Amino acid sequence: MTGSYPALRLRRTRSTAWSRSLHRETLLTPADLIWPLFVTEGTGVEEPIGSLPGVSRWSADGIVARAKEAVGLGIPCLALFPNTPREKRSDDGAEALNPDNLMCRAIRAIRDACGSDIGILTDVALDPYTSHGQDGLVNDAGYVVNDDTVAMLVDQAVNQAEAGADIVAPSDMMDGRIHAIRLALEMGGHHNVQIMSYAAKYASAFYGPFRDAVGSSGLLKGDKKAYQMDPANGEEALREVALDLAEGADSVMVKPGLPYLDIVRRVKERFEVPVFAYQVSGEYAMIEAAAAAGAGERDALVLETLMSFKRAGCSGVLTYHAPLAARLLHG
Template identity: 50%
Template sequence: MSSEAMLDLVERPRRLRRTAGLRAMVRETHLRPEDFIAPLFVVDGKPAPEEIASMPGVFRLNIKDLVKECRALSKLGVRAVALFPKMDSKLKDAEGTAALDEDGLILRAVRAVKQALPELAVVTDVALDPYTSHGHDGVLTDIADDVDNDRTVAILSEMAVLQAEAGVDIVAPSDMMDGRIGAIREALDAHDFADTAIMAYSAKFNSAYYGPFRDAVGSAKAAGTNTLSKATYQLDPANRRMAINEAALDEEEGADFIMVKPAGAYLDIIRELRDATTKPVAAYQVSGEYSQIHAAAKLGWLDLEKIRHESLLAIKRAGADLILTYFAKDMAKLLK
């Protein structure tokens, strides 16, 4: 280009995008295997991994295979897993009583993983939806789809103590009951589990993205639908300020981590919380996000590897320190 044709520009940002080397030098956001928490589904008695139809490449694992998968993840640099049980329907009831079984599936799974891999951080879900015959996160009131807050909190506190006794590193209340973080913290401390951390699902929205997960844990079948409304306790997707308030309350009550769920459609909330707290912020790239990426890739509409990477990069860029994602293993392989 001749000097006469050149624009008189104060700055030319494209200079730093000219080569791959230059782009790498100024890259602001990076993904690492240790950024990921791998959600894993555990089931009793299945002789072999059982693929979840609505989540390609994701399996329900018996405890032996769960430990094997955890070993593989650890070798790839993934530092934490989050465990979710798929309960036999015969064990479910309206009160979710199997959640307090001292030899229940999730507690046996925690013990096995921690015995095999003491350094791997194990996160457990604290909510009743895998255990209830109606698929809700707590015990119901007489009002349709409404959960009894205080009765549920009492049960969740017992659940958290049992999980801590099994050796879990982080309990993760996903129920969205008022006051549950403070009650769980008090219960853990009273039982000498002051070192057990709490990852609060602080901004968990009443989202349409949860359908495949409900298939995975069987709460959809229990409820008769995977579009079960949880609007009386999960956040309205329209509300931003309310999410900030929920997170502030959880932090005040003793949460060690703050979480946003889902992640991809709520990047603004991730950023708001990152700016509002000094606590680590986690974000859950949920089942619906994972499944829609796979579905579009299967149809040839999207490049699976590129959109997978970009979706996770966006979550990290928005401010998440940790990402729960079903892509954890594949991404860790790629990054390692």
């Protein structure tokens, strides 16, 4: 290269490790991670999930051990999902309102063991409790009805808050549920319980292993396209987010993650609020399959995908790779 002016060389700052570190624009730490965990009945129980290699369902005592592990790794929050026994599932999902259900017992066990050292996020939806696998109540025509479902979700959220949940996370996609839940939490004295709304949850093909994990895949009748979002729609996601924020959501979530990073970016730029993404079960399974097939190196794949969420604008990521990522980030 010739000329009378200094050459512009963008590679200069990439030439050494210390310089790459100095100029790095995005930071990923264990504090950016939420670890989803599956709770099952019993004591001393670990049930490996075939479609999620390396992930298990745990009885409450095992969940407590995972919570202590998370504290040691600097992971600030757990997300709990119950594998409700089939005999406790019903058309109306009434077990969701039982103050001694699997979710509430796990919450209390973590709180007793860890105090306020870790946050507890709970799923608010009826699919782990219904015999038909839908997220809400179903009428005779097979349609998931909105307002009657919202009434159930309100009671479910309050039940979880009273057990000790720090964040309730409605994943059902019913209209108006954020306002109703926020009002009930305030009236119940749960002023500091946060709502993380699954504001843009898509009807995705990436949820299969999760449904295995919570025991609903073999039960699901029909699909969820009448309430989860069409993957073709982006503007609609912004309307969903705007509505949930107006109704009192403290943060919002985009689900799934990697196929919807454009939505994460648009939400962050439009609303400037805390945005989370869920790196869902199918995304996890693909990384594990690629690593097992020798198509990629697991550790590098995990950290690169998580960094992409932060670069897109996420405040944090729900990921089954949370403990692995935290260990890698600790070096």
